[in-house]
Amino acid sequence: MGKVRVMVGTHKGAFILTSDKKREHWDITGPHFAGWEIYHLKGSPVNPDRIYASQSNGWFGQVLQRSNDGGVTWEAVGNKFAYVGDPGTHQWYDGSQRPWEFKRVWKLEPSLSEPETVYAGVEDAALFRSGDGGQTWQELAGLRSVKGDLWAPGAGGMCLHTIVQDHGDPMRLYIAISAAGVFRTDDGGETWRAINRGLQSNFELPDASAEVGHCVHCIAMHPSHPGTLYMQKHWDVMRTDDSGELWYEISGNLPTDFGYTIAVHCQEPDTVFVVPIKSDSEHFPPEGKLRVFRSRTGGKEWEPLTKGLPQSNCYVNVYRSAMSVDSLDPCGVYFGTTGGQLYASTDSGDNWNTIVANLPPILSVEAQAIA
Amino acid sequence: MIRVTLPAQLCTLAQVNREVELQVDGPASVSAVLDALEVRYPMLRGTIRDQLTRERRPFIRYFACGEDISLEPASNQLPEDITTGKQPLRVVGAMAGG
Numbered sequence: 001m002g003k004v005r006v007m008v009g010t011h012k013g014a015f016i017l018t019s020d021k022k023r024e025h026w027d028i029t030g031p032h033f034a035g036w037e038i039y040h041l042k043g044s045p046v047n048p049d050r051i052y053a054s055q056s057n058g059w060f061g062q063v064l065q066r067s068n069d070g071g072v073t074w075e076a077v078g079n080k081f082a083y084v085g086d087p088g089t090h091q092w093y094d095g096s097q098r099p100w101e102f103k104r105v106w107k108l109e110p111s112l113s114e115p116e117t118v119y120a121g122v123e124d125a126a127l128f129r130s131g132d133g134g135q136t137w138q139e140l141a142g143l144r145s146v147k148g149d150l151w152a153p154g155a156g157g158m159c160l161h162t163i164v165q166d167h168g169d170p171m172r173l174y175i176a177i178s179a180a181g182v183f184r185t186d187d188g189g190e191t192w193r194a195i196n197r198g199l200q201s202n203f204e205l206p207d208a209s210a211e212v213g214h215c216v217h218c219i220a221m222h223p224s225h226p227g228t229l230y231m232q233k234h235w236d237v238m239r240t241d242d243s244g245e246l247w248y249e250i251s252g253n254l255p256t257d258f259g260y261t262i263a264v265h266c267q268e269p270d271t272v273f274v275v276p277i278k279s280d281s282e283h284f285p286p287e288g289k290l291r292v293f294r295s296r297t298g299g300k301e302w303e304p305l306t307k308g309l310p311q312s313n314c315y316v317n318v319y320r321s322a323m324s325v326d327s328l329d330p331c332g333v334y335f336g337t338t339g340g341q342l343y344a345s346t347d348s349g350d351n352w353n354t355i356v357a358n359l360p361p362i363l364s365v366e367a368q369a370i371a
Numbered sequence: 372m373i374r375v376t377l378p379a380q381l382c383t384l385a386q387v388n389r390e391v392e393l394q395v396d397g398p399a400s401v402s403a404v405l406d407a408l409e410v411r412y413p414m415l416r417g418t419i420r421d422q423l424t425r426e427r428r429p430f431i432r433y434f435a436c437g438e439d440i441s442l443e444p445a446s447n448q449l450p451e452d453i454t455t456g457k458q459p460l461r462v463v464g465a466m467a468g469g
Contacts, residue, residue: 034383036380057380058430058467059378059430059464059465059467060381060384060418060419060464061417061421061428062417063417063418075414076384076413076414079416079417080416080422080423082422
């Protein structure tokens with residue numbers, strides 16, 4: 001792999017950036033789908049020229065776009081997301097029950113092995129799969145049977161925002177929902193169970209260790225260590241070493257354990273990145289200093305990474321899907337902010353550069369090494 | 372032929388000019404026009420009306436001969452000026468956003 005592509009979803013369109021392996025100079029195209037919210041774009045690991053994009057807005061709803069040439073041209077594919085049967089109700093903010101209603105696609109996850117298979121995580125929370133490149137979608141409805149009536153929306157909606165495929169077991173998938181928690185399937189999506197043991201939500205839930213209801217913001221895995229997952233929860237940074245059977249806290253010396261995003265270094269399975277954010281209502285970096293924190297010990301011990309990042313008067317946020325790593329050596333790390341800045345590090349976070357400074361608010365960032 | 376004007380964002384999505392012409396077989400209603408529109412431009416499915424319920428999306432309005440007909444039954448016969456192509460059926464995205 002000699003090049004890298006960074007796909008950026010924003011409130012007002014998508015941008016695609018490419019560079020050689022030095023990652024010093026970037027070609028930028030966009031805005032693609034100008035004026036639309038692009039919650040997520042992602043390229044297929046099997047066919048890197050195949051990219052999917054979730055395009056939506058409040059007027060015209062959900063559109064799914066697909067490119068077969070690395071984002072040069074696009075075609076609209078299927079956007080019919082029908083829940084299986086009567087989806088029933090879920091919990092609303094006030095504790096009442098509210099009917100399930102499709103709103104948008106938050107996450108697109110192309111299969112690791114099947115070129116025409118892609119998963120979609122949607123709001124109201126459900127997981128859909130397409131086996132024909134996004135033309136048609138089928139819900140994996142067993143997920144909602146895991147106490148779906150007790151799931152509730154987070155502030156951003158009741159969204160299935162993270163999909164993680166197990167690199168060692170094609171039948172195993174993890175998904176995360178705000179605010180329901182983490183769920184795992186071991187049979188390709190037919191049946192699911194909640195894997196939230198060890199999570200403590202003392203301020204959010206009447207039962208702090210409830211089976212479901214936790215506001216999980218993001219989870220991440222290193223491909224070579226599929227049993228280990230890292231989590232940024234509403235509060236607390238967590239880790240599991242047994243595929244989610246038990247989580248334990250690794251927040252350690254972070255200035256705040258609140259945040260949205262988390263990522264794992266592409267070569268070092270014990271190196272983890274988070275961006276601490278001040279909460280509960282402020283949602284900007286502590287002290288106005290934009291700092292990525294890195295742990296090289298799998299958590300608990302964290303160091304601030306600041307070189308090249310604003311260290312005063314910075315009041316942006318970094319959303320849950322807005323950080324990504326490439327698979328080059330040394331590892332490239334990328335993240336985007338609500339202020340429209342896209343930052344990149346080509347040395348595992350030691351130094352940061354601003355690739356582009358004035359995009360619309362950034363919703364998602366995905367890096368992909370390409371030939 | 373029935374003329375239909377579309378919001379700019381849907382024109383971009385369908386890669387058409389502001390106005391399209393459609394052949395509608397049988398009685399011409401909003402529903403029949405949208406059926407024909409979605410057959411010819413499948414990328415517009417779900418953007419004007421819900422794919423499952425076929426209900427108009429909340430921020431979409433329909434205008435015929437200067438009248439807002441959004442709240443009328445979608446099966447109602449359209450005015451003669453629309454069915455003869457003298458005037459377009461206008462699909463409008465609501466002004467909103469503050």
